[in-house]
Amino acid sequence: MIKVAVNGYGTIGKRVASAILAQPDMSLIGVSKTSPNYEAYQAQKMGMSLYVTKESAKEFEEAGIKVKGVLEDMIREADVVVDATPNGVGAQYKQIYSSMGKRALFQGGEKANVADVSFSALCNYDEAVDKKFVRVVSCNTTGLLRTLCTLNKMSKITKVRGTIVRRAADPKEVKKGPINSLIPDPASIPSHHAKDVNTVLKDLDIVTMAVIAPTTLMHVHMLDITVSTSVTREDVLSVMKSTPRILLASSKSKVGSTAEIVEVARDMGRNRNDLYELIIFEDSISVKGNEVFLMYAVHQESIVVPENIDAIRAVSGFSDGRKSMEITNTSMGIRT
Ligand code: NAD
Missing domain, CATH: 3.40.50.720 (NAD(P)-binding Rossmann-like Domain)
Structure with a gap:
């Protein structure tokens, strides 16, 4: 033990x-x-x-x-x-x-x-x-790395450009904000998340930008990933579906927001409503030649x-x- x-x-x-x-x-x-x-x-x-x-x-x-x-x-x-x-x-x-x-x-x-x-x-x-x-x-870097190391299995990634919508505070934090504003961080491009990804994927060309949003539930990332070969949407879906700790939320199940994702965790009876998995919005997955586009949500308290x-x-x-x-x-x- x-x-x-x-x-x-x-x-x-x-x-x-x-x-x-x-x-x-x-x-x-x-x-x-x-x-x-x-x-x-x-x-x-x-x-x-x-x-x-x-x-x-x-x-x-x-x-x-x-x-x-x-x-x-x-x-x-x-x-x-x-x-x-x-x-x-x-x-x-x-x-x-x-x-x-x-x-x-x-x-x-x-x-x-x-x-x-x-x-x-x-x-x-x-x-x-x-x-x-x-x-x-960190939670955001864990979300990024889980995604990138999974896609790397399909085709080597050559470039990543991403936007991170950060939750302003955890649910228990009563003194943090904003409560009615979006705060971009224009002075910090790339945001520290890209630099943190480089502590693990040392040579990756990655730039991220971040904005803080008045929510406590989850972060959302929007990524544009260039890979070294031409791939299809089915290739992306297949590698995501076969990787543990990644789940796909499809519009068929009417789960299209962080609020609904957390509600699913509640309905599942998850301890503290936790979602250890990365939740990818399945309908966001799109491919154009060597470029993969996707959006996903990160439960910051538990990932x-x-x-x-x-x-x-x-x-x-x-x-x-x-x-x-x-x-x-x-x-x-x-x-x-
Ligand atoms: P937290 O404030 O919720 O918890 C920190 C705990 O440490 C508190 O219970 C506090 O009382 C205790 N503490 C404070 N000073 C101490 C000391 N000198 N000795 C012993 N205990 C002390 O913070 P958190 O959100 O759990 O963050 C902890 C770490 O995890 C940070 O590095 C943070 O960046 C990282 N992290 C946080 C999140 C998140 O979303 N909250 C996600 C991923 C990683």
């Missing part, structure tokens, strides 16, 4: 913790919290061991939330630490993980140089095997969760990426 600790129990951390509990080859040492809020209360109710920073121990005691120890106790017990602290905080913890001889995963909000390798399971599982520090790329689970196995020396993805998909009920 791989013993895993989750440092930072927020949007990503809580989902990774739940996914670890579903794995046949992993055990959850515990999760860390910095304040005794509703998330700490629920984690305790679910039977997870809570560890806290030294400074916050008294606050938890006063709130009547029982803790198992301090953060360092949790790290000591673990083989692998999943760091899901806010952007930039993970890098501050690297020294602690390193001095305690632990392997660690970081999230996409950290700079790429925090880790030995940036990770996307379908693209470069092998590169992360036995590495000490791995960074799971990186299966990637974290595969990365835990990779850093622990499990070398069969395909098998790891199979175990993850089966245990989490991910459509393949």
Whole structure:
């Protein structure tokens, strides 16, 4: 059993913790919290061991939330630490993980140089095997890489141009906006998403532009991908349909928006309405010679969760990426 600790129990951390509990080859040492809020209360109710920073121990005691120890106790017990602290905080913890001889995963909000390798399971599982520090790329980059590495199997990609409509905030974030505006980021072309794709697909010619939209549900990407041979729409459909963690939403099912996609997740009884799969709008797939056009939606809160689970196995020396993805998909009920 791989013993895993989750440092930072927020949007990503809580989902990774739940996914670890579903794995046949992993055990959850515990999760860390910095304040005794509703998330700490629920984690305790679910039977997870809570560890806290030294400074916050008294606050938890006063709130009547029982803790198992301090953060360092949790790290000591673990083989692998999943760091899901806010952007930039993970890098501050690297020294602690390193001095305690632990392997660690970081999230996409950290700079790429925090880790030995940036990770996307379908693209470069092998590169992360036995590495000490791995960074799971962000939700948008995971969506881009899942798409591009899938299409690369059909015909080598030579150029990508994309537009990213970013959700303004996660559903629980009450202080973020905008609530009635679209905010383009004209000063940043290519947007950081293209640069992040290049941390995995190093030589790819990719330019992305981004706009923030007043929604909390999902991101939407619109891509124009040039491949090296002439392909058909059927070729694209076939490779997408045969790749795990990608689903097609067709207008026949009347699912044509992010709101309806999330409603399907609710109807499926998915934990926290999560959609670990990339959702491609099937009718958007068009081909003109060597160019492929498509649109898809990314559930920002959950798409990186299966990637974290595969990365835990990779850093622990499990070398069969395909098998790891199979175990993850089966245990989490991910459509393949
Ligand atoms: P979050 O704010 O929801 O959760 C972060 C958690 O870390 C909170 O529970 C917070 O209390 C805790 N924390 C804060 N300081 C801490 C400290 N010093 N020590 C221990 N815990 C601490 O953030 P999130 O959205 O889960 O993001 C975490 C990481 O995942 C970031 O790198 C982010 O870029 C990345 N990410 C986020 C999303 C998303 O859509 N939310 C998607 C993909 C990747």
